[in-house]
Amino acid sequence: MPNTPDMLLVVDGNNVAWAGFHALRRPMGADTPEKLVRAALLGLTQSVIGFAVRAGEPPDAAPSRQAGQQGLFDEPRQRTSGLIVAFDAGRPLRRRGLYPPYQTGRESDGSFMEYEKHVVEGIRQFSEVAAWLPLQLLRGANTEADDLIAAAVLQSGAAEVRICSTDRDFLQLVDDRVSIYSPVKRLVITPRNFGEATAPKSSDGTATPFPRERYLDYRIASGDASDNLPGIPGVGTLTAAKLVAAAPIDEYLAEPARITSVLGRKSARIDAAFASSEAAETIHRNRELMDLRLAARNYSSLDEYRRQGSWDETSFRAWVKDQRISALEIESAVRCMEHIAAG
Template identity: 65%
Template sequence: MLLIIDGNNVAWAGFHALRRPMGADTPEKKERAALLGLTQSVIGLAVRAGEPPDDSRGRRAGQASMFGEAPRRLTRLVVAFDEGRPLRRRGIYPPYQTGRESDPSFMENEQYVVAAIAQFTELSADLPLTVLRGTNTEADDLISAAVHQAPESDVRIASTDKDFLQLVDERVSIYATVKRLVIDVTNFAEAACPRDSSAAPVVFPRERYLDYRAASGDASDNLPGIPGVGTLSAARLLAAAPLDAYLDDPSLAAEALGRRNARIEAAIASGEARQTVERNRQLMDLRLAARNYPDLAPYAREGRWNELDFRARVKAERISGLDLETSVAALTAIAEAR
């Protein structure tokens, strides 16, 4: 299995997880918290082959189950990082992701996370993994390109970013790192669809997930959806028909929602809804974005497994959150499979 890790995603999560326990109140300590969080997260995911720490039956991830299923084995490990600012998407929609740049906490701590990523990239020279990174390039696009170019029949992406859910199919699964949940075709509706007031998922075809996001928008990226459409209404619309059907015939929305919605109908009638959807598809469609990277070689940095240097680095950096022998065994297995 190919495991692709959303590097910035786990770097920030690791930083926030360790900052307070480590008492990181100086620039040096903050940078160290970010580096330790990122390193421990990446190697922990490699050790568990992209599985949760423990599954519902209480066994350790990667072990054979009571039903005789073979444990997953990593054939390759890829870590992708953002670098700079998302200029391509801002060329389409200038406010894209600008909200985080007005967040004092993000701006204060970004320098420490970026420095940790640079240090990890140097460390990765001794690890059996590939780092993908490019100036003013988003990790999402590189990850999507890596997925589509991979020869492996089993690919897993480790990230909390919901945009990756559009890639789920019989070959691609997602490990949601915060929820500690693997999302694939078998549990997609339960895990990815929003829930109504009765806590039941509002199920729509998995293939319409991109349009679900395009219709409802993404506040974390400062990206509005169709006026009047939230996650529940988007799910109800897409459960009943493809999104383009409503753009062509506004009257269908009331039938799908069980009531009229003046804001939605006005947005469709004025053409605002179509413009919003077309823009959001351009920004959110990871399959489309992957076409911009037909050759990942210029963005790739290949590491070569050096067990002695890794052991020395773990000792020097005092990386106590890892089981050293388990980590060495997992990384050695990946190196042998590459």
């Protein structure tokens, strides 16, 4: 094992549960409530254990496998020393108090509403299994996992922290200590590749990078359609990247005439938004909703949200056998859990 620091791994539970559910639902032929719950449970369990075994690294081709073959449980280049899994619960009441339409698009999505109860039940069952694992569960009524994760990461004294999620909001936390593993892209995002990983591209493939410390400004300006959160009128991802590459977004409120010179063109919609109060209101609102460092201040203590599991190898092995989880390499999982428990 290389002499590298151990890793605190923080998993965005709902994000991973939904990804695992969709990855397994059709291959498993899940067409009953019981099978749908099982798809969610297995997808979540295999992902969390796989992330922990690999210390948040993408699956690599192991020497014992044929060239090009990848495994979920390949030996890592470093080891997981701590494991946190955070879940949403209920609805995001704090943010809806600031902006009522926040995330309401999901509730008008028939597919989301059809499957949500099965994914939630899969999460509940995983939470029971987690009592036998050396991990922390973070969850609170009508509380978003994003906020709990941000608080846990910022409060942690770990030398290295990796967040496992496809949620782009976490990219604002990347620094020399914190990195992101995006499971769908199988990509680890660090300060070294941040620009390449985040810069939007024009139709001809030209990227528009911007400073890492202005990622939150970029998101504030462009908005987030997945959360039903609009950006500044007339500002899409490419325009937002060009603006924040030149200056922090707040500077344009004081000097809106600068927008035309930065973009090399005039935009009636953008000019009107900055000439009125609309741009300022959007920037203020989106910062309140999107700034995870700001949100983390609401959770100076995570004690009421935390449940600590205790490593029980016998119960875990029996559960894996009973569930017939063939894709989970039990010996790799046990070695990893032993290391975390000993830490």
